[in-house]
Amino acid sequence: MFKSGLIARAAAGVATALMSGVAMAEEARSQYNLPKGVTEISREVYWLHNAVLIVMCVIAVLVFGAMLYSIIAHRRSKHPKPADFHESTTVEIIWTIIPFFVLIGLAIPAAGTLIKMEDTRNSELTVKVTGFQWGWKYEYVGEDYEFVSMLAADSNKARQLDSGIDPKSVPNYLWEVTNPLVLPVGKKVRFLITAQDVIHAWWVHDLAVKKDAIPGYINEAWTKIDEPGTFRGVCAELCGRDHGFMPIVVQALPETEFKTWLAQKKGIDVASLGKAPPVTQEVPVTTTTETAASPAEAAAAPVEVAAATPAAAPAAAKALSKEELMTSGKKVYDTQCAACHQATGLGLPPNFPSLVGSKIVNGPALAHIVHTIKGQGLMPPFGSLSDADIAGAVTYERNSWGNKASVVQPSEVAAARK
Ligand SMILES: [Cu+2]
Numbered sequence: 001m002f003k004s005g006l007i008a009r010a011a012a013g014v015a016t017a018l019m020s021g022v023a024m025a026e027e028a029r030s031q032y033n034l035p036k037g038v039t040e041i042s043r044e045v046y047w048l049h050n051a052v053l054i055v056m057c058v059i060a061v062l063v064f065g066a067m068l069y070s071i072i073a074h075r076r077s078k079h080p081k082p083a084d085f086h087e088s089t090t091v092e093i094i095w096t097i098i099p100f101f102v103l104i105g106l107a108i109p110a111a112g113t114l115i116k117m118e119d120t121r122n123s124e125l126t127v128k129v130t131g132f133q134w135g136w137k138y139e140y141v142g143e144d145y146e147f148v149s150m151l152a153a154d155s156n157k158a159r160q161l162d163s164g165i166d167p168k169s170v171p172n173y174l175w176e177v178t179n180p181l182v183l184p185v186g187k188k189v190r191f192l193i194t195a196q197d198v199i200h201a202w203w204v205h206d207l208a209v210k211k212d213a214i215p216g217y218i219n220e221a222w223t224k225i226d227e228p229g230t231f232r233g234v235c236a237e238l239c240g241r242d243h244g245f246m247p248i249v250v251q252a253l254p255e256t257e258f259k260t261w262l263a264q265k266k267g268i269d270v271a272s273l274g275k276a277p278p279v280t281q282e283v284p285v286t287t288t289t290e291t292a293a294s295p296a297e298a299a300a301a302p303v304e305v306a307a308a309t310p311a312a313a314p315a316a317a318k319a320l321s322k323e324e325l326m327t328s329g330k331k332v333y334d335t336q337c338a339a340c341h342q343a344t345g346l347g348l349p350p351n352f353p354s355l356v357g358s359k360i361v362n363g364p365a366l367a368h369i370v371h372t373i374k375g376q377g378l379m380p381p382f383g384s385l386s387d388a389d390i391a392g393a394v395t396y397e398r399n400s401w402g403n404k405a406s407v408v409q410p411s412e413v414a415a416a417r418k
Pocket of ligand 1: 098131132199200201236238239243246342
């Protein structure tokens with residue numbers, strides 16, 4: 001019953017439509033397609049996605065085309081007496097074998113990519129990623145360095161009900177964080193992904209990494225970024241009220257810059273890496289805290305404050321007045337502590353407890369200092385801050401929001417480190 005001329009014309013039409021469809025998809029890629037990304041795996045995923053989409057479209061056009069053709073060409077008004085043929089072994093074999101080969105043809109490259117994605121062997125750096133309500137904690141395993149990454153202060157302010165701030169005026173609104181995850185370019189980085197409270201998912205589109213973060217489990221993933229840049233992602237598992245407010249930012253740096261960054265963060269003398277030491281290393285601690293930027297600016301760039309090292313012990317030995325400690329302490333608190341414990345001190349329970357009336361804050365000074373230096377649970381250690389910075393922040397916490405406890409001097413912090 002098929003007319004070969006009609007089929008040939010239909011096939012030509014389908015081919016033309018597909019080709020123009022692919023061309024359109026190429027043009028509109030940035031808006032409507034997956035990003036190509038910046039890793040070998042992300043490019044493979046992109047290619048697979050496009051290939052499967054095209055195969056799907058061809059099958060859909062052929063199947064629905066045949067259906068539509070049959071419905072119209074064999075309609076009742078033209079053929080009042082229906083044909084009564086039944087079974088055709090040839091046709092049945094064809095429509096079994098063709099899909100079989102289509103599936104095999106798709107499964108082979110897809111399985112290859114999937115196996116590569118799971119192969120975390122021979123990684124050169126391991127980062128443990130812990131999701132929590134609502135942010136991410138990153139630990140550079142074996143490097144003894146960790147930090148918490150939360151929604152950036154300006155986005156956080158603008159998102160509040162009746163904030164009066166136009167989100168369009170905030171750069172990278174809801175896509176910016178307090179501390180980005182910094183990774184080296186061209187190195188295989190393994191991620192160990194877990195969660196503190198509920199299930200989250202760590203998803204960075206340009207790296208083609210998307211893994212569930214499950215409490216009590218550690219999932220593995222890896223990436224090897226080809227080019228320096230900033231890549232943004234989000235939590236991809238509906239995890240509660242602020243699920244939409246825990247973005248991810250990955251900053252890829254060339255290897256030498258990454259090493260310098262990590263050393264600075266750890267308070268190691270960068271000169272030993274063959275680089276000129278940053279200015280902040282030479283500046284006495286008291287000046288460093290005084291020159292700290294406004295809370296909003298500093299929250300976006302806490303690097304400078306964190307770079308103040310314990311090396312400035314002579315300045316720390318001097319006893320400071322309560323006013324001096326409170327003023328410098330507020331700056332340290334706003335840049336280092338407020339993202340989690342909030343400017344009001346009320347925290348974000350249960351992960352970040354309130355400091356108002358807190359037992360640790362109102363208890364013995366030594367325990368409070370040690371807690372700050374060593375961290376606990378989600379709270380990273382702040383031992384890389386100077387004695388004066390820690391004394392200021394601790395004093396500020398002990399004497400704000402109705403708390404009334406002792407003033408802490410830098411010398412007490414120095415003693416607590418021993
Ligand atoms: Cu989440």
